[in-house]
Amino acid sequence: MTMRNLFVRVDKNSQSPARRGNQAAGQQQWLRHAATATMPELFRELNSSEEGLAAERVDAAREFYGANAVAQATKRPLPLRLLAAFADPFTYILVFIAAVSVLTDWIFATGADRDLSTPLIIGTMVLVSGVLRFIQDEKSTVAAEALAEMVESCAEVERDGDGGNETPIDEIVIGDVVHLSSGDVVPADLRIFSARDLFVSQASLTGESEPVEKRASLAADASATAAASAPALTDLESLAFMGSTVISGNARGIVVATGARTMFGEATGTLAGRKRETSFDAGIKSTSRLLMRLMLAMLPVVFVVSGATKGDWVSALLFSLSVAVGLTPEMLPMLVTTCLGKGAVDLSRHHVIVKRLDAIQDLGAIDVLCTDKTGTLTEDRIVLERHLDVNGREDARVLRYAFLNSYFSTGVKNLIDNAIVERALAEGTDEVNATVGSTTTAEELAERYHGIDELPFDFERRRLSVVVGDAAGHTRMVTKGALEEVLAVCSSVEVDGQVLPLTDELRTQVVRRGEALADEGMRVLGVARKNEPAGAATLTVADERNMVLIGYLAFLDPPKESSAAAIRALAAHGVATKVLTGDSPRVAAHVCRAIGIDAEHVLTGVDVEAMNDGELADAVQRTNIFAKLSPAQKARVVRTLRGLGHAVAYMGDGVNDAAAMRESDCGISVDSAVDVAREAADIILLEKDLMVLERGIECGRRTYANVIKYVKMTVSSNFGNIASVLVAAALLPFLPMTAVQLLLLNLIYDLTCTAIPWDNVDEDAIRTPRRWDTASVRRFMVAFGPLSSVFDILTFAALFFFVCPAVAGGAWGTLDAAGQALFVGTFQAGWFVESMWTQTLVVHLIRTEKVPFVGSRASLPLCALGATGIAVACVLPVTPLGAALDFCALPATFWPILATMVAGYAALAMLAKRRYVRRNGSLL
Known part of the structure; x- marks a missing residue:
């Protein structure tokens, strides 16, 4: 089985169900082969290498294997689009009238009674109506395509060993080497040959919301496995599929299927031309x-x-x-x-890009705007204000441990990680405790230690753990995350240099200090450590236990000056603003009060999870702040609001916002959002500002x-x-x-x-x-x-x-x-x-x-x-x-x-x- 043989055997233009079934079977056979072949074999079959395709082979691969576009992207030929402009019941009636008139006024008429003025005028009406409709359809399509190109999704593709460049997804070809990282949408079906803590969501293919881990492992040969016991394609760890979302980690993979021959393309091939019906x-x-x-x-x-x-x-x-x-x-x-x-076109002048034309009306119809907090209501400029021990005193060790966690994590660095690294680099002269070495600068810490393994952040655990090691072979695990979640895996606390059992009294003191910082509008994270973890190279969630809490990190993301005015403007237009955030309820309430959102009622993810649908329907009406929500809980809140008859827009820019955006009447994102958020959005803002949204x-x-x-x-x-x-x-x-x-x-x-x-x-x-x-x-x-x-x-x-x-x-x-x-x-x-x-x-x-x-x-x-x-x-x-x-x-x-x-x-x-x-x- 080779890729070229597969494409020679399969008629790619066939539309018959039998041939489509044969093609699907052949494609699945090829994907299983790609998962079981060794990488040297696969590189040889695809005329590629670990450094990617040679530049001169890219066009040949695209010509032979086809473009990376699924059926929905196929544009009908011009003659068919012209005919479609005349296809409506009212035009058919006009044509019928003209036909009857030809019969009565010409064919069956005689002499001076023969007159074609009626069918000629009706023909003019049909022609004018259809041509005007065709012209406007074409102009609108061209405008929408031009606007969509402004937010075209790209992937990092390596060719000729160039290290990786941003390449439009539709230009990717079989044999390309693609780099994946947190927040990416997998652009084609890939065989993973290098991965580090790669977790992806395959919900678009399987409907399962739980992320699955992908590895560069060699799958068992399907030919040696009974068909009944062979694993599903989506269960093969070495394959990542088009449309999946990278939740955390990073990887490199070679493209083995594109466009309609991907699993995603095969699943959506029968839906060509269909779209979701809007209100x-x-x-x-x-x-x-x-x-x-x-x-x-x-x-x-x-x-x-x-x-x-x-x-x-x-x-x-x-x-x-x-x-x-x-x-x-x-x-x-x-x-x-x-x-x-x-x-x-008008919206584009206000820095708003429309991906789906009907979304313009949906945007105008909304009466509830659900939005994330960070970057939308706040400056999106997080600063690490304090790094404190459990007694509330400044402690450089807390910062250094946090630096190791942020620096050696492999996911996309978020604003919090950047703030930690920047602060650690700025405070390079502070003394560091021997538990993290005798070095005194962040640069020296980065040189002394190396990353071994990690447990990426997810929205259920709400923490990130990293294992680092030094030249002597010693390992340390550092965990940072939401204070409550970090406390949940700690059995001890470090007080004045001594490790003490984490009693209920100490736990209460820790929580109260964190709440006091949150009341000042700060986001509070906990930092914990563990020396010589048992699963250093094969870290699992079970290793996150019996840790030592060493302190707090307190961040400040001040509200935007324009947020209060934007909230008032939206309210004046009949739009209620509700905040759905993964942040703590105290921080969310502080920010909302500062910009004029009623913070009297706050629901957390735990509250939402405990409510049945009826209880949640009552609660969402009177609640404006929902904090510490998981992606599924955000989507449930949006779904509940829509079920109550509200027209709901959801604005977000992260992986955790995509599900809620899809549940909304109108998904809104920004051009700087992760790929999955931009893909889920109907409207893209070129400025992350609610005032822009108000104009939209x-x-x-x-x-x-x-x-x-x-x-x-x-x-x-x-x-x-x-x-x-x-x-x-x-x-x-x-x-x-x-x-x-x-x-x-x-x-x-x-x-x-x-x-x-x-x-x-x-x-x-x-x-x-x-x-x-x-x-x-x-x-x-x-x-x-x-x-x-x-x-x-x-x-x-x-x-x-x-x-x-x-x-x-x-x-x-x-x-x-x-x-x-x-x-x-x-x-x-x-x-x-x-x-x-x-x-x-x-x-x-x-x-x-x-x-x-x-x-x-x-x-x-x-x-x-x-x-x-x-x-x-x-x-x-x-x-x-x-x-x-x-x-x-x-x-x-x-x-x-x-x-x-x-x-x-x-x-x-x-x-x-x-x-x-x-x-x-x-x-x-």
Whole structure:
């Protein structure tokens, strides 16, 4: 079995289930082979070495084995994306109407009756709608991809023995040597050949939350093992899989599978193109279903009424289909995409990068922000303020032991480790006790000792142990961590140079001194030692016992000056801030009080674990501070808040935040976060500042306001037109508008609405969270739709009894065929113009709760397009196109009537708007 033979045998483009199954089996066989082969054999098979691929072999490997991209990353070809822009139910109905029109107006028509104007206009509508949607989709996709590249995930890859350089994950190829360290996401399937205390989470593959250790061990040959007893691939210690998260330790491994051939790629291959449905998606679908049901209900009614009263069933069918389409906002997909794409670009100007466009609306909808404390509410500038013995006196020995622990740990150095090392280097002249040698500087300690083994930090033990040794063969274990957890493994305490049993009295004194430091806003860690540990080279958790507590470390991370203002700003926008931290409750409470977060109630991880779901649901409502939480507990708190109906965002940057981010409605991270946090996030902040987030929330709410504005005003206006059509179809001896006239009216109106994404939004509309509410769309449609019908009916009466008889030379029943044609053409032109005026006016009346044009003005593009649409409608009846549509010129007597109708409609709509806001709390 070789990698090249595997790829020759397997058809990588095959989509049949049988072939995919064969490919999966072959891939698993290859991975087992990679785990059992010796490293010289594997390097030879992959034309690589311990120093990585030669530069000239990288392109050849990528060409032969393929790119490191799973199925979800595959982009559809341009022709398919263009076709997809025309794929929606409303376009299908338009095409059906055009097909029927071709049959009735051309194929089965004869002589002068043959006319293709209707299908041509419908074809124009379909083309304009689809092309606009395609253009906006492409622009939004390009913008999102460009923004995503700004936070592209990388891995440290060694090639030609260069020691390792940051390389984009999608450029990694089979044969590359990858360096792993704490916080990394494994970028491909790897065979580990060098590891030190490497613990990874394989939850993305196995669902198991407990980290597992990976080693550079040689797996047993699968061929010598019965198939039933062979270990699962994920249990093989020498393999690390794409999508796994490095919890602690470091390692080097060679890439043995990339992209769709990884375990992760195989598992997700059937999900290509799918994405998690957001509340925004669900709202759009729910509204679309409402409109489709209403359309299906109205279509037969209009068809029967029109056909029965006019006697022309073919025209009645076309007209009823046009009415049904007129009810639907067919530009909605294009406008949604435009609004979200514009929102993403706007957010980028505020140093906010959007990875998932729908997350813009989700961000605007949040009413609870859960955030970590360190670096978000604080300066992220940890300083070691004190290193004390158990009596509370400064003690250089405590610092030196802490230095050994931090310096020789192999994980990514966090802020605490950096603060310890910096302080130890700065205090190099202090005398050191003989238990850690007679050297007097941190540099000399680093030279004298060497790391032997360690137990990496995890979020359950909350401590880190390191074993160091010297040239004489003596070993010492040094443990640092949360004070309570360090105390739990100590049986003795060092007081004034003497080792004493850790009695209950001494334990109480230690805890009280730690609490006193925490009350000053300091984070307190304990430091313990143990000479000549039994498991020096094979350290286990069982070795963390019978240790000697030697003192405290007290760190200070002051609150940011901007945090208090940001918390107030978020509260003013209806967003409650809750702190979920792994830090101690006293430190968390001190910081929260300093920045204005209510610290009356504090829950710890122990409290959360002891509560059932009902108890936790009651507690999270009144609690703002959750301290000493594990990653699973953070995720549970977020899940509970969402279950109570809150829209929750989670902001974090560490490995321990990823699970909570995935549980939230909107995951937020920063560009400096670990890989796993950035991968889990929907939004990336380029500045770790809540004020930046507040601007993002505002932008999200503006985006939502403009989308819902279009939906509500369009649905209500078109619903009113349909009510008018029903009345007209029942009472008039002719259709109030032909099918193509109605469709053209809808097209012109929709084109004027394409500027809505650039419209201004009142500050009142972004002050509180807004979530998609289909019921409010229904209420809005029922409340405002009939208003336009009132004035439509009055317009019908004015046209039928006054305007049209004056133009045609008599009442309808007295006219010949030519006179009736003039009568109908004038009537239809009059209602066409009046409908365009009222539909455009309703945009300005409904876009704001204030007085339009005075208290709130629409954007210039929206005003300009609206004015253009009205001008086109008014001029159209006197143009050749108007004549082709059977419109007739309107007389001068029509315009005063139109002005009266428009003014009356505006006055009545303003009254209805006030009444609606009183009843429902808001307009949009």
